[in-house]
Amino acid sequence: MPLIECENLVKQFDGKPVLRGIDLVLNEGQVKVIMGPSGCGKSTLLRCLNLLDPPTSGRILFRGEDITRPGVDVRRLRQSIGFVFQHFALYRHLTVQENVTLGLRKIRKMGSRMAREKAVCELERVGMYEHRDKYPAQLSGGQKQRAAIVRALAMDPAVLFLDEPTSSLDPEMSREVVSVINKLFLDNVTMFCVTHDAFLAKYISDSVVFLDGGAVLAEDVAERLFYDHPDPRIRQFFLGVIDMR
């Protein structure tokens, strides 16, 4: 069953088109990775899908409900979408555990004790329990990103959006995060992931969407898209990405 469908999605900034009529479907339990050159609109697409940047035109259906129509409860929608940012965006005045419990207490209206228990359970899931009392400044990049993933996951979102989760990490830390995301993939967590990282894309995706110039050029399983695609533009792009690794 489709969780998110977007139809002819267009986004312009000051009249300049960034997304040019995107059609995409994400089913429950599916992991879709969006790849493409810098500036092709990958992150903008994610931001449009949870209305951080409202689309200029087109429709987005979330569980069949058009969320682009006026009067939609944006706050409720965002509570169903976990968002993980490239630069972690942890609240730096709060410990790891407080980062996780804040949303549970204030948005999910959970009691402090229940929120703490839930946070501990989620932190254990990604091996961050021992770091629960640390502040973001005391964590490595990989730990920060794992904490950010836990913060999003603890809210039990219907889907997890990951915006370049490994881009600002060195290879070792990147592997830490890839293994966590891979675990979520195996647990059937629905995800939309924007990345430049072919390694990540290969290990966590059901399919990869290739975006270029704000339009979907191709969508296929990673293996076929990376190594065996008839479109020379796509072959050239992935040759570069995979060679670099």
Place this chain on the structure above:
Amino acid sequence: MNVLIHDLIAYAPQILAGLENTLLLAAIVSLTGFCGGIVVFSLTLSRSRLCRSITEGYISFFIGTPLLVHLFLMYYGLPELGLRISPLAAAAVGFTLNISAYNARHLMTAYRGLDRMELEAARAAGFTEPETFRLIVLPQALRLAVPALTNQATQNLKDTSVAFLIQYKEFFSQVQEVAATNFEFFRAYLFTGLVYLALVALIVVAARRLERRIALPGFSA
């Protein structure tokens, strides 16, 4: 010197009452100015352009004009509009309006040091704007602004000495009255200065302790 000491002892009740008035006014306006500063700061982040413009105008007016003007407006100006208030009330209102503007400016400066992505993350998580302000923006801005806010508190204490110009019987005016009886102006003013210095030192010590207590890894003002 002996004359001054003799007179200080003789007038001790009057001087102590003045000191009490100074501390009372400084405490009131530091508290109200702190709260007012938070309110004004929150208005500078309003989505409404009109609200932001009015707030910016308020801050510019109260920072750009002398404190004495604000006090005179309250004590001598308001009666013309049919509103007569006591020297303490006039001083409290005038100071609060002035200090709120300064504190809002300190918080705005601290706000510029915040990571915008954290605010974006709060928005993406479904926090409302008031929640984001209360839970993310304010705790961080206050931490970053502690040195500026505590400097403001010492400034508030020293500034209370101008309140005697609107008939408020604070410490400085009481010592001045004593000096007017014995003509020991130099020693009297020196004594006043030393008392203010001691009070400021107490605030500074308390401020440093507060800074240490709320210090967090990754936070430095």
